[in-house]
Amino acid sequence: MSSGKKKLKDLLQQSDNRTCADCGAHDPKWASPTIGVFICLKCCGVHRTLGPNVSKVLSVTIDEWADEEIDAMIEVGGNSSANSIYEANVPEGVKPGPDASIDQRTKFIRSKYEHQEFLQQGLKISSNKTTLQASPSKKLSFRAPSSSSAPKPEHVDGAIGHLKFTILQGANLAVRDMLSSDPYVVLMLAEQKVQTTIQRSNLNPIWNEELMLSIPEDYGPVKLQVFDYDRFSADDIMGEAEIDIQPMMTSAMAYGDASMFGDMQIGKWLKSPDNALLEDSTVDIVDGKIKQEVSLQLQNVESGILYLEIEWIAP
Template identity: 80%
Template sequence: MSGKKKLKDLLHQSDNRTCADCGAPDPKWASPTIGVFLCLKCCGVHRTLGPNISKVLSVTLDEWTDEEIDAMIEVGGNSSANSIYEAHFPDGVSKLGPDASHEQRARYIRSKYEHQDFLKPSLKISSNNAPSASSAKEPVNVPSASSNPVQKPVCVEGAIGNLKITILQGANLAVRDMLSSDPYIVVSLGEQKAQTTVQKSNLNPIWNEDLMLSVPEDYGPVKLQVFDYDTFSADDIMGEAEIDIQPMLTSAMAYGDASQFGDMQIGKWLKSHDNALLEDSTVNIVDGKIKQEVSLQLQNVESGIIYLEVEFIPP
């Protein structure tokens, strides 16, 4: 049996069909260092821990070595790993949920793996695939929404609200320098533009940055472009895509004050041959806010995926 087939079979186990940390369905990332399958939001925190604690790979996009696949199989999946890493919760601590904020995920995941706060007091990890307590490092700076100041929206006359676009991360971006690229993202709506910071020499960058745009009454799609920053010449384009915000705004107008409703799905942007969606993108009310997770296959370029979240903020 091939290594890829073994990994696919492991992913299809019932306990591996949800994220090991927050329980979100259909995880597409994994940490062979630890032996768990992860959702996009949790894997972003895992990357900040460093590969000595948690090396993160895409189940479908990255190339895996035989050793990494064997490490996953040896652990046995999420239930087996969590029987160690979540064996004992101190008073006042509960398991993470899929709707947790980035700050909550960062605290929980660092406590779980870096500091190993949820082990039984007498338990010592001996698996070669899991970091021992003596390998825990000093806390690292975890990127969060609070550490990336939100850009204030440009004031547009007659605006019907604002969009907070959280650029989460990119995957398998195109090479525009010798071996890598220095990517940044620009989003625009009409004459408004906002952009992320530049990620140096990184084809799988993590931004976790919030960009703000004001929504006029005669809005069109949000345009997203990825560029490679160059010091001495014009920045090279690394792909582009459009975000159709009509499904979100139509749903938002139909439901009015979202804070009056519980968590629920209220709309959907469907994947089709003429848009850049990797998969259908649902519009949801989450904690009284209207949000939409979007995965985009960059167009007019050889490769590249951008993961982001859009939130509509009424005026």
């Protein structure tokens, strides 16, 4: 079995992918790499009527998959991630069950994917690929799962602690190639520089990647930049922003061991004309950890939003 097919099989084994994304039937054997969902045979028939520009369907066991099709499935993350977007506002009783008629399936699936009736307000998914486009005032419904395998920070003499930056996703990033871009994110503080992986041909990438920085005593703002990777020339800038970590650091120093406290807000970075915030960013104790959600309007660029989460890691 090729490494790509093994990745696809491993993704299929996740619990949320063991039932059809559209009707809940068990053991789906079909998938739509255009959308990123696993579906049953009955729902697959409806997907075929949508056309490959909306939903290209492939057999998980029989068809040959291109590497980019497998990567597209992995990038979405499975049925739960996709449905958190496509079914964000689905009315109660509208979603069909495994025994639904073909008419019920057709009505629901067309409403869900073709007409996009159940998306969060302010979201739109383009017809040529699964990309999310958000209005600047709306945050996408995506949360990074917790991970115990965050990369270790670089050693910095006199570090007073560490910050874990989870780069969640971008929206409406700038075009730097012919029709798209190959974006990656860079964070810099003092002499440290860390970056995400490159997302190929994606203006609305989902990274969900953790980057670690050590915090020196004389820390300043963290500089964030987004670049378009270019194999044959210098990478093009796709926007930048500064992250003021003072509210996070002040809160972390004041509360010490956050596990002693219940969930509550302990600080705030306020949106102003002088920063890149889309909205006020609160510092909170959540499940015994100090965290901060940040939404940034990238600066010095025609468009681009970046969503991330910061977590304090004591030394």
